[in-house]
Amino acid sequence: MQQILENTKKCFGCEACCYSCPAGAIEMKADKEGFYYPVIDQAACIDCGRCREVCPSPDPYVFKPEISYYAVRVKDQELLQKSTSGGAFSLIAGGILGMGGLICGASYDEDHKVKHILAEDISPMRKSKYVQSTLGDIFGKIGEALKDGRTVLFTGTPCQCHSVKRVFPGSENLWLASIICRGVQSPLYWQEYCRYLEKIHNGNLKSYCAREKVKMDDAHTVVYTVGQETYQNNYMKDPFSRIYSKELSLRPSCYSCPYTTPGKDFDFTIGDYWGVEKEYADLADGKGTSLVICGSARADRLISSCSEKADIRSADPANALQPALVSPAKEGILRKFLMKDFACKTPDGDCDIALILKKYGN
Ligand SMILES: Cc1cc2nc3c(=O)[nH]c(=O)nc-3n(C[C@H](O)[C@H](O)[C@H](O)COP(=O)(O)OP(=O)(O)OC[C@H]3O[C@@H](n4cnc5c(N)ncnc54)[C@H](O)[C@@H]3O)c2cc1C
Numbered sequence: 118m119q120q121i122l123e124n125t126k127k128c129f130g131c132e133a134c135c136y137s138c139p140a141g142a143i144e145m146k147a148d149k150e151g152f153y154y155p156v157i158d159q160a161a162c163i164d165c166g167r168c169r170e171v172c173p174s175p176d177p178y179v180f181k182p183e184i185s186y187y188a189v190r191v192k193d194q195e196l197l198q199k200s201t202s203g204g205a206f207s208l209i210a211g212g213i214l215g216m217g218g219l220i221c222g223a224s225y226d227e228d229h230k231v232k233h234i235l236a237e238d239i240s241p242m243r244k245s246k247y248v249q250s251t252l253g254d255i256f257g258k259i260g261e262a263l264k265d266g267r268t269v270l271f272t273g274t275p276c277q278c279h280s281v282k283r284v285f286p287g288s289e290n291l292w293l294a295s296i297i298c299r300g301v302q303s304p305l306y307w308q309e310y311c312r313y314l315e316k317i318h319n320g321n322l323k324s325y326c327a328r329e330k331v332k333m334d335d336a337h338t339v340v341y342t343v344g345q346e347t348y349q350n351n352y353m354k355d356p357f358s359r360i361y362s363k364e365l366s367l368r369p370s371c372y373s374c375p376y377t378t379p380g381k382d383f384d385f386t387i388g389d390y391w392g393v394e395k396e397y398a399d400l401a402d403g404k405g406t407s408l409v410i411c412g413s414a415r416a417d418r419l420i421s422s423c424s425e426k427a428d429i430r431s432a433d434p435a436n437a438l439q440p441a442l443v444s445p446a447k448e449g450i451l452r453k454f455l456m457k458d459f460a461c462k463t464p465d466g467d468c469d470i471a472l473i474l475k476k477y478g479n
Pocket residue numbers: 199200201202203204205206207221222223224231242243244245246247248249250272273274296297298299300301387388389390391407408439441
């Protein structure tokens with residue numbers, strides 16, 4: 118097999134092909150922008166076509182009319198504080214854990230790389246990480262859990278959810294919750310940024326949160342700790358976050374994302390409920406409210422059964438239609454220049470992140 122997709126710009130980097138190859142002939146390798154793509158070892162390939170079968174990209178359309186829309190906010194104030202929006206993820210995960218299930222979500226490892234883990238402890242999965250998460254061996258772990266009769270909730274970007282759905286088709290014990298997603302940034306660009314923070318603050322990066330809730334600001338504060346010092350920056354003034362918000366650093370496939378529709382064949386679609394002030398002024402207090410779109414009857418039942426733990430109100434779909442549910446991010450001309458600068462290394466082999474932040478992060 119020459120390659121899986123004719124147009125690699127359409128590759129989501131979901132790793133389903135890599136996991137599913139029976140010959141172990143596919144490896145994920147980073148390109149010069151720092152995104153991972155499958156590379157086939159032609160000598161090992163047995164041309165079975167399994168990689169093409171599981172790839173969600175040629176058949177990405179998972180449209181299914183949505184069943185219900187909710188504005189959701191967990192009642193536990195500590196949990197609300199720890200969540201990016203209204204805590205819908207924790208609420209749903211709590212329901213699945215109550216069934217004896219396991220949760221799969223994105224977390225930082227000890228080197229601040231973003232990876233999916235499968236666990237009962239969901240605390241590392243909380244908070245948005247605006248970097249492409251590696252799925253790696255998670256398919257194998259989900260497969261084993263499903264074989265053992267466990268219920269599994271997979272949470273991730275829509276393309277990741279679709280990829281998991283294709284690898285485990287028709288699996289009743291598998292629940293899917295997709296975040297509303299504007300796009301992901303490259304893992305290597307993120308790593309360079311972490312190294313840059315360590316360099317300028319002269320210490321080890323201990324923690325980083327792109328969306329912390331400080332002074333009821335709808336989680337618009339970046340907070341990170343290097344060494345003994347903790348630093349705070351308004352999300353809209355933080356150059357790294359601004360580059361993301363300006364959609365200059367996304368994976369190529371994000372600019373033609375086919376999942377920008379509210380109705381998808383997943384149990385849940387969850388995001389920030391932007392526009393909540395038009396419907397429920399009392400929820401527009403900066404503490405965060407989740408938008409939850411249920412795509413299955415069982416998802417609707419789960420949410421409806423959580424009224425003791427959360428403030429759950431029906432939401433008007435017309436209010437909920439934010440950009441990531443309507444059309445993909447736009448690839449501006451500056452992206453090409455940013456990526457050119459990223460690929461250009463300094464004499465000591467680093468990337469000049471300071472220059473990138475200065476040129477594109479204002
Ligand atoms: C890259 C990205 C882009 C987003 N874009 C939008 C948007 O345009 N509009 C919008 O309304 N909401 C967007 N969100 C979703 C939103 O920021 C919150 O993650 C969501 O509302 C869940 O918040 P919560 O309060 O329920 O719980 P939290 O506890 O904060 O939920 C975290 C959830 O996000 C998942 N997650 C975190 N980082 C990643 C990642 N890198 N890859 C895959 N899954 C991840 C975790 O697995 C967990 O399920 C985006 C999130 C991410 C990660």
